[in-house]
Amino acid sequence: MKKLIGFIAVLSLVLTMLAGCNSKGTSSGGDTPTYKMGLLPWTGYAPWYIAEETGLFKKYKINVKLVSFKQDADLNAAFASDDIQLANIASHTALRMVGQNGLDIKSIVFLDESTKADAMITSGKYQSFADLKGKKVAYEEGTTSDLLFKQALKDNNLTSKDFQVVLSSAADAGIALASNKVDAAVTYEPYISEIKNKNKDVHAVYSGSDAPGLISDMTVAKSSFLKENPKLQDKLEKVWQEALDYWKKNPDKGNEIVAKGTGSAVEDLPPILEGIKFFSIDEQQQLMDSGDLTKNIEKIKGILSSQEKFKHDVNVQNILAIK
Structure with a gap:
């Protein structure tokens, strides 16, 4: 009987541990799970490095681990298989994830637009x-x-x-x-x-x-994940905004953090940043309210549709969850 009780106890412990390793995030040893965020060494994702370095994730009581990838395909595969819960990707990649892979995803932060970068x-x-x-x-x-x-x-x-x-x-x-x-x-x-x-x-x-508006980026998550974590989007929006504010107020320190995160030289950042437009949370909302963001993403969808046949329906409005 004692052996049976012991077996049940061990089995319960194993099941509990496995339950903490699903798409909701991995356990960080406490009550708050750790969410893995994938990103490439693209300067447009740099504010997330600032957020990590300055403790902004901790400020809003979320554990986010930045996971770097060298190639888009590796990041996309990790996101599709739930190895990471959040992904920083190009807008056209988000459309492909829906159209080709049938993923149900939401864009929760519209990050940047590349001009000369x-x-x-x-x-x-x-x-x-x-x-x-x-x-x-x-x-x-x-x-x-x-x-x-x-x-x-x-x-x-x-x-x-x-x-x-x-x-x-x-x-x-x-x-x-x-x-x-x-x-x-x-x-x-x-x-x-x-x-x-x-x-x-x-x-x-x-x-x-x-090609204005063609190259842009967003942070995405699966719809099921956001339903399980309803407060996360609001917190990430605040983190993004405060990271941008910090960088603006502390350009030298901010550039040091960004250079380290992206693997670029500090002295190279000024000309690089001239070719990137970062969007504040207010600007994102204005783009949504005016319909301009939807129009731009629809334009990208049109270009992709002319080059490849989507296997699944792509509803741009359904993807954009910018508040």
Whole structure:
């Protein structure tokens, strides 16, 4: 009988431990679960590093662990399998998660828009996008770089068949250009600045500024997860806003934190930040109220729909949960 009681006690303990390791987050040893937030070394996600370093997550009594990924595909897979509960992704990636994978997700914070911080760069030998016809171009498939390249093709009445496409990660695309293995690379900051610092002749022939509203980012979570954690979105919005405020009031310290988090040099940040528009919570609300955010995301959906067939219906209004 004692053995039976002991077995039941152990079994109950194991089941309790397993219950704490589902999509709600992992146990942090106390009553508050730990939520894993995935992000790439993209400067647009930098305020989350500031939030972590300055204790803003703790201020609002939420345990958030930042998990870094090098490639979009790895982050997306981790989110789909619930290895992470929150994901910072490009807007077009959110649409694909719904349209191709059938995920029920919500955008809870609209983070940024890239103007010059996403670009197709090349050496001084080529002065325009059209000059690169027939040349080798490296970029990461399914990412903002892919989307930007496809839009550049459309604007210049060309197709991918007019180029020798070399698929690689955003970081490796830049390295390939720097080592003259390709003629151009489509990538983002801080990789763009890293390459320009090594070769002053490197310049952009097409960037986010040529396609306003095309490249933007958001923090997303699965709808089921948000239902289980109804107060989390409001807290994350406050954390995001206070991180932006801290950075504005303490630019030097903020830049140090951001440089460490993204792996970029502090001195490179000023020009990088000129190419990124961060959205405050009030600005996000204005974009929602005016309908401009919905229109921009619908535009991206249209571009994707012309390139690939979605397996599932994509309702932009259902994705946008910006309050």
